[in-house]
Amino acid sequence: MSAIASHSVVLDLPPQAAWAKLRDLSLAPHYVPGLTGCRFHPGPQEGIGASRRVLRKGGQYLDESVVKWQEGIGFALLLHKGSNGSPFPFREASFSYSLQSEGAVTRITLQMSYSLRGGRLAEWLLAKAFDKVVLQIAKNLKAYYETNRTQNPDLP
Template identity: 40%
Template sequence: MSDSLGCSVGVTLDMPLADAWALLADFSLAHHYVPGLTRTEIVSAASSGLGARRRVYTGDKFLEETIIDWREGQGFTLRLHQGEKPMPPFRRAEFDYRLSPEGADRTRATLALPFVMPLGVFGRLLGRNLILPVMKKQLVAVAAGMKHFYETGTPATDEDRKRLAGAVDVYPASN
């Protein structure tokens, strides 16, 4: 995305790549590790792969996520939107999941959130100073929750995310 800002994090999962991919490819599991989500609903005919669409709920409100890039066994990229409009306040927002092996029994999960702000230079300034810090904190919580859920099979709690936040590496923001 040109004019994009973004942040990314990484965490090591104590499981083989194939097992991590089996969980990641199940597009219905996000609410088990993403903070604040109460349920996930697949709303497309396809339940995974390019074009699959889901709604992730926080109470009665939802955000739509559509897979726009599918890398079998390695990850995918989601477009975050509400109907045909991008997730507010963004002109465009995506969420990228990448998996890579770290030996036979460990997998590196890298999560990235690139986005484009409206309002040109002013929007970029707001994005860099106000949105990026919030996004970094959210990505750390998602990665920590993912580590807990993938390794234990039980939904992550805020306490689990807090306990595992130190295992998450935060990479320099892109801008």
Template identity: 50%
Template sequence: MQDYSQAPNYVPDLTGCEMHEGPKQGIGTSRRVFLSNGSHMDETVTQWQELQGFTIRLHKGDQGAPKPFSEASFVYRIEPEGQTTRLTMTMDYTMKGGVIARLMDKAFMNLIIRSTVARIAKNMKGYYETGIPTNKAFKTGSDKNT
């Protein structure tokens, strides 16, 4: 999980990733991910606890979080559990708009985000256990022409 260039192998709808200048691990590590709809998003590590987890802030350059969020981050927590390791992933976010719009949107977004986080977790587990990409939108060098 320390190699941030691996995300397109397991995050649904990512088609690529470019690392930004700066640190390659820990706080300040930053990447730009490309989405299947042609857009992109930047992700920067804002918190890091060795062997315990990290937080990635989602943003579009200096413009802040991507729509419809005013703030968004993805939190990874890692805990030993017997002979295995438990990975807990959550997305923390604040919606744009007035109070009523935020309440209505948040209920709907919670359903979408829970589903998305579950897909990422399933794909990540499969990728790291087998080494085989689980994101169908990402074409690796060996299968770009298929």
């Protein structure tokens, strides 16, 4: 994949507490803007092979499948729509979360890696928008993890 949007924030949580929340793949609608729910596909709910469908406003959805899992550290999700590959405008897309201990607190890095169907020009044109989305998810995740209050007004 040729483009990356990445942001990191410090969580006021020890690494074990941060991992306990991060590993729960059902929590994404509490901090990802626009999500209205989450349902797991049959199979595991964590680790490699876990897969979920995140529901969006207007009846839209996106499937996310765990393709990399490092216990206590993080994971990577492949973004797709069923067996049809990545949704428009992506040629390929993945999203990863990674934790790093900083003493009594934990740094989390969120990274979206992608290539777009429109090539490098489309990637250049949309880079700021994707960067802004990843930054908002990072800020919302921090607030949700530290307060347990949903940061997503779209979640019913």
